Amino acid sequence: MRASRSSAAAAATIVVAVLLSGCTMRIIDPAAEDAGPTTGATGAETPAKTPAPKTPDAAEDDRSDPDPAPIDGLDAEHAAHRQRLLDSATTTMPCPTAPLQQDGTIIRIEGDCDEIRIDLDAGAVIVDDVSSLQLSGSGTVVYANTIGDVRVSGTANEIYWTGETPQVTDTGTANVLRRG
Structure with a gap:
């Protein structure tokens, strides 16, 4: 044993x-x-391979810009995110007449709209220009060029615009509303 x-x-x-x-x-x-x-x-x-030293080139500038210029009025991070959403859009439509209520969808709205009402959870909306935007969902991302006024009553939403700052009313919680 x-x-x-x-x-x-x-x-x-x-x-x-x-x-x-x-x-x-x-x-x-x-x-x-x-x-x-x-x-x-x-x-x-x-020993690790050491990269060959760079030779100066008049056409190449090695200085990197720590804060790149906005793309389409958005900072680089949000411009890339907006483009990924556009590439993944599940619905493309003209200005809606009824509230958007398809949870979890990515909706592209084309054209200038008077009013858009969004009641989405975990969705995304990309719109050109809108006079009045109302958002009452949770966890939704909205990208717009210009917004006249925005009213948010949901939770954990993000709204980004590229134009002038709209009239904002936020009665929800943990929402992010900002330019670019």
């Missing part, structure tokens, strides 16, 4: 030693300037 326990303990020790001495792997961003040393299958460190 004692011999089988010591054999099992020895086998467990060998398994742990093999597992702990295995290969290591690191994922390195090739764009990183100094990736540091890497560890190969033998466990020996090999």
